[in-house]
Amino acid sequence: MSSPLRALAAPIYIPSLIYSIGNGALQPVIVLAALDIGFSEAGSSAVLGVSGVVGVFTAPMLGSFITKVGDRRSLVIASVLALFALATSLSALLYSDTSYAKVAFISGIVAIAISLNVWTLARQAYIADSLPGMWRGRGLSTLGGVLRIGVLVGPLLSTALIALWGLSSVFVMNGVTVAISLALILRYLTPVQPLAGTSSIEAQAIEAQAERVEQQEREEADEQALLDAHAELQERAELVELEDRDELAGQEGQPRVEPAVDVDDLAVIDGHEAGEPVVPAKNDVDDAMAERPSSGRHMPSDSHPLGVPRPDLRSTIIAGIGITSLTVLRANKNVIIPLWGTALGLDHETITLAFAASALIDTIMFYPAGKMADRRGRLWALLPSLIIMSFAIGLMVTWSTAVGFFVGSILLGFGNGFGSGILMTLGADLSPSQNRATFLGYWQAIANSGTAAGPFVVSGLTALIGVAAGLWATAALGLFGAVWFRALLPGTYRRLGLTLRGMPLEPEDTK
Numbered sequence: 001m002s003s004p005l006r007a008l009a010a011p012i013y014i015p016s017l018i019y020s021i022g023n024g025a026l027q028p029v030i031v032l033a034a035l036d037i038g039f040s041e042a043g044s045s046a047v048l049g050v051s052g053v054v055g056v057f058t059a060p061m062l063g064s065f066i067t068k069v070g071d072r073r074s075l076v077i078a079s080v081l082a083l084f085a086l087a088t089s090l091s092a093l094l095y096s097d098t099s100y101a102k103v104a105f106i107s108g109i110v111a112i113a114i115s116l117n118v119w120t121l122a123r124q125a126y127i128a129d130s131l132p133g134m135w136r137g138r139g140l141s142t143l144g145g146v147l148r149i150g151v152l153v154g155p156l157l158s159t160a161l162i163a164l165w166g167l168s169s170v171f172v173m174n175g176v177t178v179a180i181s182l183a184l185i186l187r188y189l190t191p192v193q194p195l196a197g198t199s200s201i202e203a204q205a206i207e208a209q210a211e212r213v214e215q216q217e218r219e220e221a222d223e224q225a226l227l228d229a230h231a232e233l234q235e236r237a238e239l240v241e242l243e244d245r246d247e248l249a250g251q252e253g254q255p256r257v258e259p260a261v262d263v264d265d266l267a268v269i270d271g272h273e274a275g276e277p278v279v280p281a282k283n284d285v286d287d288a289m290a291e292r293p294s295s296g297r298h299m300p301s302d303s304h305p306l307g308v309p310r311p312d313l314r315s316t317i318i319a320g321i322g323i324t325s326l327t328v329l330r331a332n333k334n335v336i337i338p339l340w341g342t343a344l345g346l347d348h349e350t351i352t353l354a355f356a357a358s359a360l361i362d363t364i365m366f367y368p369a370g371k372m373a374d375r376r377g378r379l380w381a382l383l384p385s386l387i388i389m390s391f392a393i394g395l396m397v398t399w400s401t402a403v404g405f406f407v408g409s410i411l412l413g414f415g416n417g418f419g420s421g422i423l424m425t426l427g428a429d430l431s432p433s434q435n436r437a438t439f440l441g442y443w444q445a446i447a448n449s450g451t452a453a454g455p456f457v458v459s460g461l462t463a464l465i466g467v468a469a470g471l472w473a474t475a476a477l478g479l480f481g482a483v484w485f486r487a488l489l490p491g492t493y494r495r496l497g498l499t500l501r502g503m504p505l506e507p508e509d510t511k
Contacts, residue, residue, distance in 0.1 A: 004135055005142060011189035012123055015181040017146045022177025023116060024154020029162070029170050030109065033089070036167060037105050038097045047109060052452035054113040056445050062117050063441015071126040071437070072189050078118035079182035083175055085111030090171045121444055125437040126189075128428035136428055136502050137373035137381070141421030145366025148420065152359050310432055311439050315492045319426055320443075322489065324450040325481030326382070326419060329389050331454025332474050333358075333412050339458070340396055341405055343467045354406050358413030365417025372418075373425060377500030378493075381422045382485045388415030390478035397468050423447050429493070429502045 005013075030051075034044035066074040089108030092101040123143060131139040161169040337358065341351035373381040389412055396408030427443040428436075461470030490500060497505050 004131060005139055008127065008130065008139065010184065010187075012126060013142060013146055015184040015189075016119075016123060016143060017149060018177050018184070019119060019181040020147045020150025021154045021157065022150075022174035022181075023112075024150040024152070025158035025161070025170055026112070026154070026174045027151075028155050029158055029167055033093060033167050033171075034105065036096055037092055037101045039102065047106060050106065050109055051113040052448065054110050055117055055448040056452055058114055059117055059121065059445040059448060060438075060441040062114065063121055063438045063444070066118065066122050066125060066437035066441070067435045070191055071122045071129075072185065072191055074118050074122045074437075075185050075189065076182065078115040078122070079178055079185065081111055081118075082115035082178045083182075085109075085115065086171050086175045086178070090168055090175075093168050093171070117444065121437055121440050124424045124428065125440055127424075128431065128436060128440075129433075134374055134501065134503060137378070137421065137425045138367065138370035139421075140424040140428060141366050141370025141373065141381075144370075144421035144424065145363060148359070148363040148366060152356075152363050311430070312496060315495055316430055316443070318488050318492045319430060320446040322382070322481050322485045323423055323426060323447060325477050325484065326386060327423065327447050327450030328454040328457060329386065329474065329478045329481070330416060330419070331451045332458050333389065333416060335454070335458050336393060336396070336471060336474065337409050337412070339462070339467060340471060344400060344402070344405055346402055346405065350402060350406075354409035357406070358409040358416075361410055361413035362417040362420075365414065366420035369418045369420045369422070370425075373422060374501060378422065378426065378429070378502070379485060379489060379500055381418055381420075381425075382489070383482050385415050385417075385419030385422065386478045386482040386485070388418065390475040390482070391415075393471050393475040393478070397471050425502070429498060430496065 030048055031044045034047045039047060069077070085108040088104050088111070092105035092108065095101045095104075124140065127139045127143060128136065157173065158170045161173055337355050338351055341354065369381050369385075392408045392411035392415060395411065396405055398404075399408070427440050427447075430443065431439040458470055458474060461473050464470075465473070493500050494505065499505055
């Protein structure tokens, strides 16, 4: 069976990879550009924080927008907005130390954040609509892996570009990647046209299943027709034998009864010579099929084709609380590595190397994580992610050496890799097939709130109780999320009529 993910390569994955490389190159230089424009250090940090705040508050509105205009048109509009925003930010660099530069730069960063949010939601909605539940985890984890590759490769490109042509070249390069992504969207992305509420790939699967069922019924009918023909021949043979006995009795003076079937007629039936296997004619088979009652078999539904009937507030709250613990832990991962490395007195090269190793392990885990979530259930991605990252933080604190720091950093990446795409997968499972992007907008706002709050949580805990105690508190939050999901997620999915693999419950599972 060929993977349906291949059909999404040109319209989704390749444009996403190119777009994320450009965005990954831009993120590290936003603060540097703000400083060059004339912002203070605090102001530069605030500019970066604006992106997180915009992501939280605009996601619901953008989800409704995508529902109204469609995935493809939304991506086109977002790409054009990103090109305009990058040009505005670039002009701010050209006119630094002016009031225009500061206003233009902040406006450009806000527009870039909005564009990125639209790209995130529209891609997620498109994949959720295009893939059945049995492939959804792998489809969305692949998208998460593509985004991770962008985060890994982008900063390397920005480093080279800055060395050659300065900060402004990164904004130009990002504009080029957005333009290429837009061209691919226009060329390859087609609107999903599901059949009667099913996804496009699900519809193909259902049609193929219907053909298989019909073929099986034809074969069964052919076999039954052969059995019926054989039984009829047996009956005729018995009748001939009885008539032969009558003929012998007639020799004793009784009237002879003419046989209903001549023995010679049995030599040729339907054009077959004696001794050949008798196969009923096609018309006989068709008649037998027409007269044969329906088998009563129902074609199995494939991967919840109609989706969740409507958003369920209780289920969303339960999943949202758990996912917030995961997003806080993820956001803190990027703070914990440099913060704890500095506290241990390690040099910048060691800290950077540990960060790169963590990101590399994180990136290569995306497909195995999605495959496990599809085949074993969503908990097999969530629990290892939360538990391993919490364990890694505890290991770093207790094994307070350069080796322990490096091993803990790699384990952080390994644990985070287990959760590749799981946030999007949970959102897709919880979302209704109608107005899916609207729901995903609210779901994205929940996730973004944890991402935005994470660094502030570490900062506040560090100021109150110290670096090590703050890290222990972060690890405890991850373990809380693991216990929360293990206790409540199975019931949440049953409430929605789903298994933990995102598939519809069988009737016996609901008892």
